[in-house]
Amino acid sequence: MQQGELVNPFPSARGHVADGTISRSVDDWEQRYRRAVITSDTVGTAFVVASIGIFFGARDAANWHEKWGILAFGTELLVLAALALSRAWAPVVLGQGAEEFRRLGRSLFAAVVVLALGGIALTSRNIKLWIFVAVPAIALVTMTQRYLLRLWLHKQRNEGRCLRPVLAAGSVATVLDLIARARRFPHLGWRVDAVCTTDGLGTHGDRLDGVPVVGRLTDVAGHVRRDGYRVVAVTPDPHWSPDRLQRLAWNLEGSDAEMVVAPVLMEVAGPRLHVDAVLGIPLLRVSMPAFTGGRRVVKEVVDRLGAALLLLLFAPLMVLVGLLVLADSRGGVVYRQRRVGKDGQEFTIFKFRTMVAGADRVRAELADRNEGAGLLFKLRQDPRVTRVGTVLRRYSLDELPQLFNVLTGSMSLVGPRPPLPEESAAYGPDIRRRLLVKPGLTGLWQISGRSDLPWDEAVRLDLRYVEDWSLALDAVILWKTLRAVLHGQGAY
Template sequence: MGGGRMEEMVPGADAITGVGTRRTRRRVVQTPPRASSTSWEGRYRTWVIGCDAFATILVIATMALAILEITGRPYFLHASGTAAAILFSLPLNRAWSQHVFGEGAEEYRRLGRALIIAAVVVALAGLLFGALDVQPWVFLAVPLVGLIALPQRYVLRKILHHARNKSGTCMLPVMAAGAPGTVRDLIERTRADSHVGWRVEAVCTDSGTGEVGGIAVAGRLDEVAEQVRRGGYRVVAVTSDPYWTPARLQQLAWDLEGTGAELVVAPVLMEIGGPRLNVSGVLGTPLLRVSAPAFTGGRRIIKEVFDRTTAGLGLLVISPVLLVIAVLIKLNDRGPVFYRQRRVGRDGDTFMMIKFRTMVVNADHLRNDLLDANEGSGPLFKMRRDPRVTRVGAVLRRYSLDELPQLFNVLGGTMSLVGPRPPLPEETESYHRAARRRLLVKPGLTGLWQVSGRSDLSWDQSVRLDLRYVEDWSLALDMVILWKTARAVLSGKGAY
């Protein structure tokens, strides 16, 4: 067939997913036709639905049996009504949509919203029918379903990511169409973040010849729909190019009908996404609305209360650990336990950040002697084997235990649990305009930089991640970052 061209893919067995492993060769061959949808998607969605149903039935049945044992009264209507409310709310809130599986906080956000709505429905139904004894089902049963369903979703996601990162299975074949530069950027991003599940397998450009990012050009931009029908690509990613006028994009959307391919148009604002982007129609014209980032309001108040409450409870729980670390530091060299350093907080205000001391007492004075060995990028000073770090300090840094006293900063309101990295005053002096936006919110004990590589990140990568957090912040994103922080700290990767 006269399909697009791509690197040859050799199928292999995958014991976990049942999807053939693909390994690339350098020889370029004709693209073979493939199904317009991938079989693993259906199986993964079935697993998600099955796990949610299992969590619901398990909790509701256990609650019903426990109440029957305590009161001697069967609550069949309460149990069945609560289960029905949950299982109907999940699909209505698109918590089972395959478009949100495997990446980002949106999957968890939809699950949480569905459970909240289910709880409200059960409560209203109790008021409507005079069943005022629905409190256990609203305040206990529904939250318990969430406590079981969320970890199940997380485990399924990790299995999916493992298949994508290790064996290259469970991927969505992508046709990229646009200017060579923007297409190359998309290819690089998909290769760097393979867990997202996109694999660009064919390219269309205005010239229709050559190669982009090691992938052969399959045809011209006016041939995209034809190439998709021949190659059976799952996603058509349209990137910036003068060719793409509104009329041509609309025609492409029409031409792709019936192919099973999803049309994705990359906006110019590549680093803005999540809850700030909304599509609406005005006078029959689709418009991409970009709402202003929220730095105040109800959600920020909730974040503030959550931060301080969690910090206070955390300090109480880990106080024995803090005491042991303090003793070890003191015994190591008889120096002070804590290290205080001036950092820049929200709106450029400075504060004293507190950490466990991990370096020798006169470390700041020795820094100038080590400038030639600096391995950090931008204004950051970093060394993998910093001679100023003590033996105890090396262990504390590896597992980020030195940062635990920053909970006092969170409790005092100068820091947040999640936010941009707290910069030094001299760092902010060299900030360009974009980097200064990091100062619009409180710095965090952890953040996207912490769960995405820590000290292994370049300066530009660190800035980009912090700006992404500032622009797209949400409570769900905070929960995901806190969850991932524990794994990053336990692994010790990127910490020095």
């Protein structure tokens, strides 16, 4: 090792040695990452409660130990206990998905409830400070720390480190799809290292898209115990009867492998998917998508309040952008366009003008140069875009006036992309499900590549949002939007 070289605290998920065997250090990096999360949560919580105790307790130094020291120490222990009991440190949720932050939020909410009940029981007058200041501050600090740790982990995974070795077992077609998805989204932490198929063969003899086929479906448990794969991904194949899946699960008991079974009938995830035991049979219960109800009311309130606050925050920037648009080219500041919203109702969307005046009239002349996917019309080097417009589009600043659409209720902060009337008219029955909810200022499409996405992938993401919407998913999308905007990927 060269002097000054940094040592990676989370080593590679696996490495090959000279005799062809596999050296695995998955457990090592997983435990290190888990310890890093626990340490950051503990230190962040201690910092918040100590700061509040010292700052506010300094004015009451005579009774500091009784009134402030005990409350600070008690709040620290209560928050950490809630995190442990809610399994917010479980390795299976760390580093990906909204479930990590959902468990963190549930833990802190439970801590608030216990603090409130304790304050009532002890008639403490200082408890409000810990409920309304300390716990929200802890939430802000711990969520930020976890997000930064997650960014670091995703960076490692994109470079081929900190990946869980996966043994995929199923039909050739479904395993190929799994391999492609794992390579496309390495931040999820899977790397398919081996495959078992019905006949033990791949598309090229003993390999399947470059991954070695190590045996038949009947050999899965033996390979897992011998080679130590961390995930067994079971994909659809006629071989997998309920009895065989149950027997495989029994044979994997005692190993470190996690068995994951891909759904066969439909692609549903999130809060709509539940596992119930009916007549002794485990069944997947899929609840209906939530288009009304209490959560939708909460979303409406958050949309309106969020839009109002963002408009106040960005008011100076919007004034500056408006002046730059006027100075750059002739025409108005705001561009108005008809779009299709919830239930197919048309509305007028507002954006800062990024093209020369009369750009719509020459669109037909550029039709043969269209680079957009599917029904979208997009040009990477659109001659109609102004100099200021290029910068506004890159950082999505042209979309700031859409906050007025959110404020007036025609749009949401998070939702599918608002289509043009001519796009909507060409929708089939499946794609029209995008119109069951309000279009959004941002969405899965924006944090996943925007205009660079293939049409079918953009549609799949919009439909996934419609089907699996939740408040936690909205929060994650809003958080990731900032990074997507700063990178400017797919914005043109």
